[in-house]
Amino acid sequence: MMAKEEAVLTKSVTLNQCVQIIGGTLIRGDGSRIIRGANLGKPRRLAKSQIYFYSKSRSWDKQLAGLQSTPPAAVVLHEGLSLSSIPKSIAIVRVPNVNQAIWRLASWNWRQIRPRVAAVTGSAGKSTTTSMVTSILKRSRRVIHTQGNLNTFTYLPSYLLRLSPGDEILVLEMGMKSFNNIARQCRVVRPEVGVVTNVGEAHAGHLGGVHRVVKAKQELIDGLRPGATLYLNADCLRSRQLSTRRFRGSVFTFGIRNTADIQGANIQYRTNGMSFDVMTEGKRGRFFIPTWGDHNILNALAAIGIARALGISFHQIREGLAKVKLPRMRLQKIRGIHGRTLINDAWNANPSAMKAGLSVLRHLSSKRPGIAVLGDMMELGGYTRAGHRDVGRFAARMNPHQLITYGQKAQDIGRTAIAAGMNPQRVHHFSSRGALIRHLHSTPAGSVIYFKASRKQKFEKIVNSLTRG
Template identity: 55%
Template sequence: MSQSSGIHRPCHFGWEGIATKSVTLGNLARIIGGNLVRGDANLWLKTANFGKPKYLRSDQIYFYTKKKSWNQQLDAIRRVRPKAVVLPPSLSHHPIPPSVGLITVKDTFAAFWRLALWNWRHCSPRVIGITGSAGKSTTTEMTASILKRKWSMIKTQGNLNTYSFLPSYLVRLSPGHRILLLEMGMKSLNNIARQCSVVRPEIGAITNVGEAHVGSLGSLDRVVRAKQELIDGMRPGGVLFLNADDPRSRKLNTRHFRGIVRTFGIRNPADVRAHSVRYTSRGMEFRVRLDRTDYPFRIPVFGVHNVYNALAAIGIARALRVPVRDIQEGLAHFQPPKMRLQFVPGRGGRTLINDAWNANPTAMMEGLKVLKHVSRGRPAVAVLGDMLELGNLSRWAHQQVGKFVAKISPDWLVTVGKEAREIGTTAAAMGMNPSRVRHFRTREGAARFLQQLPRNAVIYFKASRKLHFEKLVKLLRAP
């Protein structure tokens, strides 16, 4: 069963009835509203590349981007000699080898969008949209791990999950792809709405509504509005999954939703409800009652929050009538995204928990719960950095984490960054031994201190993306 590669790879486009999944250069010029300056109009093209000169190949048509230097792109074009290029008319065409076809358009990104939309109209996959303040990437990967056992799909890669990346997924669709699985992120209002206006998801899931991106949006109410865009943008008759245990998800408005609303959870009654949740040496185990039968599930990652992610994935799979056995197998073999509670061997027998992809207070506290559970008798060390994009909630959010640190009482708390100092100050004020709280301005300073801690320690790392805590993990990992 094929699964798509990263969008930095070539983009494939195709339509019904044409086994070669290709288009002629002349037809492509008409599709994107361009002018065929030179080249054989009957030349067949199969793959497109938008603004990735590093990945340029001779069988591609290359779309110019203004986000990279023209010299860099031109060097790649002259070296590789793709079948054709799409450029704005303002650029000189003389340096381009005469064997390379040439189409000019006013806006190459808009042209790429036209190609993507044309391809989208010729394919009919079932569309799944997943959003949420935390857990959406993991839920997407869990869902993919289940569905790829049954169908071929295109899915979101990494954190390339906003409107500007959507055409890179649409252009790769072919009639053989049965599923388009999209993680829907946003940095502003209307981003998810714009994605939905194109693809209209048939199945949607909102993992939770929290503090992530409150800085760029301005308030928690606006975060709720942003997630509401998925509900309002789904196609009629669809199935929506909401978190029954998440207080802010209750602010989402489903009164005008013309479809079926399903819930998932643990504490409160839910359509997909887990019980008997427990930590094991290799991850989490839990049970879910489906169709009047109790089924066991296992996921190879730690944390109750990951059980919630799995419940959303189970709900989505059941909406697609995937057999329970396939769901169990898919979750059991799920590969977690990098830097999300990733266990790494450290020097001197230490265990490093790399959770450094990004941070908000809810996710940080969930990770600290994992540290508490897995350390069990070994020294527990929390290494926490700035949480950014929290706006006027920043000080409050860091204080909330500090209170939680004092509650779970790790052996050491190490903070890095200007904002994170508040975590340590609050933890000490709430009763944590001040001699076990250390603050550093740099990752290197923290690394030197951590290397002096007991050799069997379990060390947890969490901070916003800009702090690059994965580099701190790298300094401490075993050779």
């Protein structure tokens, strides 16, 4: 049986029917053969009843090797590719444009099911909030959801093709690196509930400034269907720049510091997570999440809102949040050598997220030495120097046992922290990964070490070096 990741079609169709759906021409093979699934250019996941779509991002030789090893029912190609090495058992379909063919099949599959759609966007917290929503919903509903960080328009067809009878809700994390990406996703699925987790500095460099990030996130609000439900962050100043003037639906807020429709309060740190009160709909309840930070409580409040809009009980919400499996490298707690606790938060970084992580380090370290290892933050454009300096001033206020920076841009964090009053003997900078690792091996036993940097710096290699002698 094919896994959901292999895009099992809503209903089995003949190859002739599939060819008609995608607008292709069958140039070889039996048109009466049954097609049960689609494979979007992943030769390692081939199955015999699939229709395989050629991928221009992978070498044709590797794709041919996969086709020869596990022949699918059919392969979809554009003009110009050699057919001589394709096994005779595989039917061949020609199309003018493979991507358009994929979209035609995905749209057809989508029309068979049309599940309810929840959409999550924001500068930070998208993946965590999506994981929380999914953990809640899957206890009583059949859910298809975004996988990993495959969250842009390019990947939408793969989720539409995974839908099958009985699937009730599609949860989409909507990311973007350019304008119109979220808008294009919304035009296809028209979400009935949406959340903007926050509006921060992420992708400011790509878009041309933080004010343009606001414009990009606005696309979700403008793309929700009439009568939809929208949740906005009451604690996020930039979220107030989002306009709901043309939105025809219900708007609710979530927050901790500021008054909100979904209010978090009485936060308590534990070794395995955080407990907190939630006041909403005239009710008050205690909840728990297996991670740390006020920013993650805000993510949980957003998830509560989405779940309530979709008719989920508070009991199921409480259970789903408590048992959520959070994405890798988001405040991931790892046992290091010599009794050290390693907090790998280095999936990506922007100033707001880095400051949130420094706050977590202060809470978790308590009487133990707290060490912050901070790297370059990419994609900030003209805000790069100001963003790193902002983190430096905040780091001085948090005053960890050691502040360690790595990378040319991150050096501004340490310099600014010293200028803001932090003891220079407790601030260290490294331009060599090896030298940094050697220094970390000399840090006090039992330390809590927090890691944060943009993805390109591959901080997981540094973290891994501290899990072995």
